[in-house]
Amino acid sequence: MQVEIKVPQLSESVSEATLLSWHKQVGETAAEGENLIDVETDKVVLELPAVQSGVLVQILKQAGELVVSGEVIGLLDTTAQATAAPQAGTAAEPVLSPSPRKLAHEAGVDVANVTGSGRGGRITREDVQAVIEQKAAPVAPVPQAAVGGRIEQRVPMTRIRQRIAERLLQSQANAAILTTFNEVNMQPVIDLRNRYKDAFEKKHGIKLGFTSFFVKAAVLALQKFPVVNASVDGTDIVYHGYYDIGVAIGSERGLVVPIIRDADKLSYADIEKQVADFGARAKEGKLTLEELSGGTFSISNGGVFGSMLSTPIINPPQSAILGIHATKDRPVAENGQVVIRPMNYLAVSYDHRIIDGREAVQFLGTIKEALEFPGRALLDL
Structure with a gap:
């Protein structure tokens, strides 16, 4: 049975939200209660957990897109078998909380390339910050423009x-x-x-x-x-x-x-x-x-x-x-x-x-x- 993945109900003062990165890809299994994607409003970052265990079979809205309350952004099949499970020797999805995940998203850091120093390999804010600093040293992580030898960076404002x-x-x-x-x-x-x-x-x-x-x-x-x-x-x-x-x-x-x-x-x-x-x-x-x-x-x-x-x-x-x-x-x-x-x-x-x-x-x-x-x-x- 296919279950719709919907944007949670936003407050009356919040008309829309932005999808951050998906934590599951099409074909991967999600356990009930496991976070599928973060949804950023102009006030908070909300986690959108799976309401049932199943396989993510379709993503209708990509990261970075604007969504509204109740909008369907994906489909979860509660009877399908996973087709994109990690191969032997491949690490599972990095474990991290919303705060370092949000920092990584804003800085354009791929968490798959971050080594977690927390308990059980959990990625901390310090781990993400270290990667950001490494990236910033030789090359800026965002588009730059050089005019007359002077560097400028243009970074989009977050919703908040x-x-x-x-x-x-x-x-x-x-x-x-x-x-x-x-x-x-x-x-x-x-x-x-x-x-x-x-x-x-x-x-x-x-x-x-x-x-x-x-x-x-x-x-x-x-x-x-x-x-x-x-x-x-x-x-x-x-x-x-x-x-x-x-x-x-x-x-x-x-x-x-x-x-x-x-x-x-x-x-x-x-x-x-x-x-x-x-x-x-x-x-x-x-x-x-x-x-x-x-x-x-x-x-x-x-x-x-x-x-x-x-x-x-x-x-x-x-x-x-x-x-x-x-x-x-x-x-x-x-x-x-x-x-x-x-x-x-x-x-x-x-x-x-x-x-x-x-x-x-x-x-x-x-x-x-x-x-x-x-x-x-x-x-x-």
Whole structure:
């Protein structure tokens, strides 16, 4: 019996996807649950596993082609016998996860020529990167043009990079973006974290980072200023009665913003676990479309890369975003004295169409107060 291989259901915000390399060729056997091909959307890379065991008898869509939800891209025969099984002494298909596979695809590296250094011969990102560097040394892996002895390379944008560019332009074109700044003394949060981090990790099985403090402070400020949690729909303002916080994470494929749903109902431990899970799966390209969709407010932490100050761009259709930066010891005036404190510059970019400057400044001031007096937030004061 022949079974159709179909593109998985994409989210409403994703109209099409790109097929990456097939992991099976016509005539080869695929076990139930074995990945046949990766499908790249503008948000994630999805694996398309075989729904039943069988032989791949026809490929209808080739790697690099655009596809839509439910489109048939191949046929699997559950009763046929394999005709292209590896010959004696020939290695089976390389074992690798979506992250190194994606890197190999973008760099034009044939994984059949990569020697895996991982357990059981698994190909790691480092293995692929080593091949890329070897290829780049004598000859560039992409088409080059030499004009007057000066070299240029033209490389197509990935779908996610195209989508990022599109959304950034959309944000700047459709919103009246303004940014306000403040600074926060992080010493109280640092002291609180140092005092309880060991007990926290022992009880919850996760390290106590700083992200949960920023998320909790943002939720407190959003509750006080609901318009910052709102969005524009035509000539209407949509006030959201929930707090879905997007946390920007840099990955090899580009910036992704998974959503912490109902952040106001989560504990510090719940938030830290979600952020750690998002970070790990972002590296492997395993975040789901649902996890990357929606959100009422976002937080971007450029401080992890050393940024001291920036103006973050709103993630539409949201109306504001909080930018966090590197915490550095700086001299500040305190009670008439010059003292050294671990300071962090905070930035809030907001849509001036619905958020006034006064509200934005007070919103950021509320975040500052929640971080400088964390005990008040914990005691709901």
